[in-house]
Amino acid sequence: MIETTLDIQAIRKDFPILQREVNGKPLVYLDNAATSQTPQQVIDCIVDYYQNYNANIHRGVHTLSQEATDVYETARQKIQKHFNIAHSYEVIFTSGTTDSINLVANGFTSFLKEGDEILVSAMEHHSNIVPWQMLCERTGAVLKVIPMNLDGELVMEEYHKLLSEMTKLVFCNHVSNALGTINPIKEIIDAAHKVGAAVLIDGAQAAAHIKADLQALDVDFYTVSAHKMCGPTGVGMLYGKEEWLKKLPPYQGGGEMIAEVTFEKTTYADLPHKFEAGTPNICGGIAFGAALDYMNNIGLDAITQYEDELVEYATEQLLTIDGLKIYGTAAHKTSVISFNIEGVHPYDIGTIVDKLGIAVRTGHHCAQPIMDFYKIPGTVRASFSFYNTKEEVDRLVEGVKRARNMLL
Amino acid sequence: MTIKEIQEEIIDEFSMFDDWMQRYEYMIELGKSLPLIEEQYKTDDNLIKGCQSKVWVHAELDGDKLIFTADSDAIITKGIIAILVRAFSNQKPQDIIDADTQFIDEIGLKEHLSPTRANGLVSMIKQLKLYAVAYQTQLK
Numbered sequence: 001m002i003e004t005t006l007d008i009q010a011i012r013k014d015f016p017i018l019q020r021e022v023n024g025k026p027l028v029y030l031d032n033a034a035t036s037q038t039p040q041q042v043i044d045c046i047v048d049y050y051q052n053y054n055a056n057i058h059r060g061v062h063t064l065s066q067e068a069t070d071v072y073e074t075a076r077q078k079i080q081k082h083f084n085i086a087h088s089y090e091v092i093f094t095s096g097t098t099d100s101i102n103l104v105a106n107g108f109t110s111f112l113k114e115g116d117e118i119l120v121s122a123m124e125h126h127s128n129i130v131p132w133q134m135l136c137e138r139t140g141a142v143l144k145v146i147p148m149n150l151d152g153e154l155v156m157e158e159y160h161k162l163l164s165e166m167t168k169l170v171f172c173n174h175v176s177n178a179l180g181t182i183n184p185i186k187e188i189i190d191a192a193h194k195v196g197a198a199v200l201i202d203g204a205q206a207a208a209h210i211k212a213d214l215q216a217l218d219v220d221f222y223t224v225s226a227h228k229m230c231g232p233t234g235v236g237m238l239y240g241k242e243e244w245l246k247k248l249p250p251y252q253g254g255g256e257m258i259a260e261v262t263f264e265k266t267t268y269a270d271l272p273h274k275f276e277a278g279t280p281n282i283c284g285g286i287a288f289g290a291a292l293d294y295m296n297n298i299g300l301d302a303i304t305q306y307e308d309e310l311v312e313y314a315t316e317q318l319l320t321i322d323g324l325k326i327y328g329t330a331a332h333k334t335s336v337i338s339f340n341i342e343g344v345h346p347y348d349i350g351t352i353v354d355k356l357g358i359a360v361r362t363g364h365h366c367a368q369p370i371m372d373f374y375k376i377p378g379t380v381r382a383s384f385s386f387y388n389t390k391e392e393v394d395r396l397v398e399g400v401k402r403a404r405n406m407l408l
Numbered sequence: 409m410t411i412k413e414i415q416e417e418i419i420d421e422f423s424m425f426d427d428w429m430q431r432y433e434y435m436i437e438l439g440k441s442l443p444l445i446e447e448q449y450k451t452d453d454n455l456i457k458g459c460q461s462k463v464w465v466h467a468e469l470d471g472d473k474l475i476f477t478a479d480s481d482a483i484i485t486k487g488i489i490a491i492l493v494r495a496f497s498n499q500k501p502q503d504i505i506d507a508d509t510q511f512i513d514e515i516g517l518k519e520h521l522s523p524t525r526a527n528g529l530v531s532m533i534k535q536l537k538l539y540a541v542a543y544q545t546q547l548k
Contacts, residue, residue: 023428345482347461352484355428363460377481378460406433407483 002313002390004306006298012387014039014294025357028392028399033177033336033383034361035227036208038291042230045290049283057282058273072282075289076272079237082292083222084213089271090245092238093285097204098127100223100238101171103275104200105131107248112168114140119162119197121172122148122373123179126366128171128202141168148373152179152328160191167197174206174222178367178381179328180311180336182210189219198244204228204236208385209307209334211300220244226284231291235284238275245271252277303386307335310384314393318382321401323408327370327379338365338379341400344407346380352403358396411503414495415511422515431516435487442490443497445477456528456535461485463532467539474501474543476536488517489532496536501547504540509533 012018015037020027029037049071055064057072073088080088094100112118118132122145136143146159154172163170170192175182185201192199200221203212208229214222221244225236240248250257250268254277259267268274295303314337318324323342340346350362363378364371371378382396409417425431445454449466456463461482468475476497480486495511496504512518512529 345461345485347482348484352432355432377462406429406436 002306002309004302004309006302006306006386008306008387008389011298012389014041015387016040016043018387022357022359023355028358028388028395030382030384030388030392030396031359031361032208032385032388033205033228033365033381035233036230036385037387038232039230039294041294042232042287042290046232046283046287049286054283056279068282068286071286071289072280075285078289078292082211082296083224083239084215085239086215087242090239090242092240092245092272092275093280094223094236094238094275095234095281096225096227096236097202097223098131100221100236101127101200101202102131103238103251104221104240104248105135106251108135108169109138110249111247112139112141115166116141116168117162117164117166118143119146119159119167119170119192120144121146121154121183123152123154123176123181123183123367123370124171124173125177125202125204126368128173129369132169132171145369146172148370150374151330152176152181152333152370153330154181154183154188156184156187159188163191163195163197165195167192167195170197170199171202172199173202173204174212175203175209175334175336176328176367176370177205177336178365178370178379179330179338180333180383181328181330182206182332182334184332185219186217189217193218205336206334208295209300209304214239226288226291229291230294231288232284235281235288237288242271245275248275250274250277254278298386304334306386307384310388310390310393311335311337313390314382314384314396317393317397318400321397321404323404324400327374327376335385336381336383338381340376340379341404341408344404346378348407349380349400349403352406353396353399356395356399356402358399360396411495411499411507415507418491418495419511419514428516432484432487435491436483437487438490438494439480439483439486442479442486442493443475443477445479449477450479456531460528463489463528465489465532465535465539467536467543469543469546470498472500472547473498474504474540476539488529491515491517492532492536496540501540501544505537505544 017037053064053067055068057069076088076091079091118141147155189199198220201219203222204225207224220241222239227233257269257274257277259269327338346362361381445464445466450464454464463480465478476493478489
């Protein structure tokens with residue numbers, strides 16, 4: 001038994017999808033790092049919005065519009081409170097982490113010049129590499145990489161050496177989606193600030209497992225996607241410090257983001273609306289708030305503790321399989337186990353276990369540089385959530401054993 | 409044998425299996441019989457894009473018939489390309505262009521046709537047909 005104060009069976013009943021079968025077997029969903037499942041409470045919230053107060057926000061004087069605006073802005077405050085953000089206008093609703101990163105990368109175009117340096121960690125998701133490469137192409141800035149070691153930990157001595165007065169921006173994920181490493185972001189942020197660089201932390205993979213206190217971290221930008229924390233797809237947030245958000249130019253033009261428009265000149269709206277052009281994903285934002293309520297009702301500390309024990313158990317059990325190697329053995333990691341079996345392609349394992357009703361991810365996990373580092377085509381990734389059970393881990397282990405027997 | 413006859417033979421073979429596991433085991437066996445591509449042709453140019461695993465395909469004319477050889481670093485993918493090569497290799501380019509691929513459905517591999525599948529069965533079929541189109545032009 002795994003010790004926990006959580007009633008996992010009761011929690012599982014909140015997730016209708018966990019009751020379904022796949023290929024004739026009860027679903028074992030272990031692809032939570034790609035997207036988490038949605039509890040009934042969040043589904044109800046989405047239905048309630050469309051059934052009862054669907055209207056465009058911020059402009060209408062009619063009741064529905066005011067109701068929708070209130071609930072949407074309340075969701076913003078829930079996000080503010082959850083991440084301990086100083087002002088609700090520092091929370092920008094976006095379509096997700098990729099959108100948030102692009103907003104910042106785009107905004108920095110006018111702040112950088114040739115020869116400036118941008119540091120990015122070796123274990124980034126493509127969404128936290130490509131926008132910066134594009135920024136470098138636009139500005140002539142240089143992208144430098146903070147290396148990692150074989151355990152999948154950043155080599156912090158090298159990071160400190162890379163920092164200089166040329167460094168203008170530093171990007172790193174809070175948790176690696178491919179390896180599960182929890183990066184020492186406080187040290188990264190503090191050191192970057194000493195040389196005057198701004199820091200963006202991609203919290204997409206961390207948010208469902210670690211409650212980040214953004215004021216304590218003193219981070220400049222932090223990004224989150226709702227769909228990785230029991231919310232819907234297509235909505236997320238960008239946190240930016242007020243001073244930065246005021247400096248950054250608007251990302252997209254349109255309605256909502258203006259103060260006054262004439263054909264000669266437009267003045268922009270105040271924060272956060274300056275960055276929220278057009279009709280936003282109103283329902284998504286509201287449901288994001290409901291997802292945070294759901295997770296906070298359970299409690300992130302209890303969630304983290306349970307998931308850590310589950311991952312520890314899964315690691316032990318998987319390692320009993322002959323030839324199985326885990327990639328990402330950092331001292332501090334969470335929720336993700338990336339592995340291969342010697343002589344077997346990860347895709348083959350993924351295909352066989354899918355037939356057994358087990359959903360895992362295979363491939364490079366949008367982090368090709370990590371796969372190049374280990375000289376492998378990809379990995380099988382099992383990623384866990386608080387609704388997963390020890391019995392599901394056992395089924396994964398059985399499935400992988402069966403796949404191994406078929407494939408070798 | 410015509411492409412149609414070969415496809416029917418493959419459907420017959422797969423109809424003997426009751427469950428997915430036997431089908432996959434047979435596919436893995438078929439993968440071992442794949443006429444392997446020569447090392448010199450295992451180049452990036454011969455890689456099929458859109459596959460999570462690597463798949464190389466080479467085509468060359470033997471008289472008026474097109475011969476395919478292939479390989480993959482994943483076993484199940486190798487089985488899938490082996491089935492395709494068996495159905496389409498040693499046939500006239502025009503016949504390959506005209507052939508339908510309904511048999512994939514009938515041997516229970518329909519799921520691999522979904523665009524979300526990263527094995528690129530769709531890309532493989534497209535690539536074999538593109539070779540046929542290219543060599544058909546050459547034959548003319």
